[in-house]
Amino acid sequence: MSTDASPPAAQREAPRSLVLVAATVTVLLWAGAFVAIRGVGDELSPGPLALVRLASAMPVLLVIALVARPALPRGRGLALVLGYGVAWFGGYTVVLNWAEHHLDAGTAAMLVNVAPLLVAVVAGIVFGEGFPRPLVVGLGVAFGGVVLIALGSRGAPAIDGLGIVLGLLAAVLYAAGVLTQKVALRSVEPVAATWVGCAAGLLATLPFAPQAVGELQTASTGAILAAVGLGVGSTAIAFSTWAYVLHHSGAGPAAATTLVVPALATLVAWLVLGEVPTALAIVGGALALGGVMLSRVRPRRRRDVVLESPAA
Secondary structure, three states: OOOOOOOOHHHHOOOHHHHHHHHHHHHHHHHHHHHHHHHHOOOOOHHHHHHHHHHHHHHHHHHHHHHHOOOOOOHHHHHHHHHHHHHHHHHHHHHHHHHOOOOOHHHHHHHHOOHHHHHHHHHHHHOOOOOOHHHHHHHHHHHHHHHHHHHHEOOOOOOOHHHHHHHHHHHHHHHHHHHHHHHHOOOOOHHHHHHHHHHHHHHHOHHHHHHHHHHHHHOOHHHHHHHHHHHHHHHHHHHHHHHHHHHOOOHHHHHHHHHHHHHHHHHHHHHHOOOOEOHHHHHHHHHHHHHHHHHOOOOOOOOOOOOOOOOO
């Protein structure tokens, strides 16, 4: 069977409870990633950290692939997977690491989560997903909460222009990765799309290998374990669950779910790094959670009533 053929509808259906569990795992692990990146930034540079993260993820993804035995992507599907692998696994990871040298974890998460808005707009126009009222309202409420989180953060280092530019660039790479992946998943199985994409990102970060070897020799055990944890948890597991969510959801609603990440990242940064949020940030977190819940509501369809005769 050609891998460029779209899978049947029955294959794409999944219990909403499983999709919800997968989305929850993704959100929790990605929120923790912002804090971990911030915590090891003094010991591992952006490029080496990305390389160690992806290298740590590959063995786990290969084990998952050996168990699931997905068909390898071919043709156009392979090109799309390689493209989003370089852009998202590779480019986004390096740029995000770099941005968090200039931004606190909560602000970085806020800037990166401009991406779901970009994804929702493009998916609504290009993919024909439209703009259901719950999605539009939920996105607006959630992003308003994200902005309040950033405005309410305190005790963070000075935010410079380069950090903002890098954060927004990471958001663009994130959005491009999600949209490309969504197209790839029409013909490529989620497991294959994840491990091949990660392999492409790993190859793209290999130029940082010499620098990584030098920094790992002087890095603390805690920093190395955190980098490995980023690979196993926030990359191998989280990107696998994310591919499952994206495979069984529209790109807009799936991306909207990740708007809760800044709220969780701010909370974890408060507990772990001592970046204490204000009351305004707490209100923003509540709005972000509420907005995500709104965006996932399915609009009711009106039943067409046909009167075949006066008696009917």
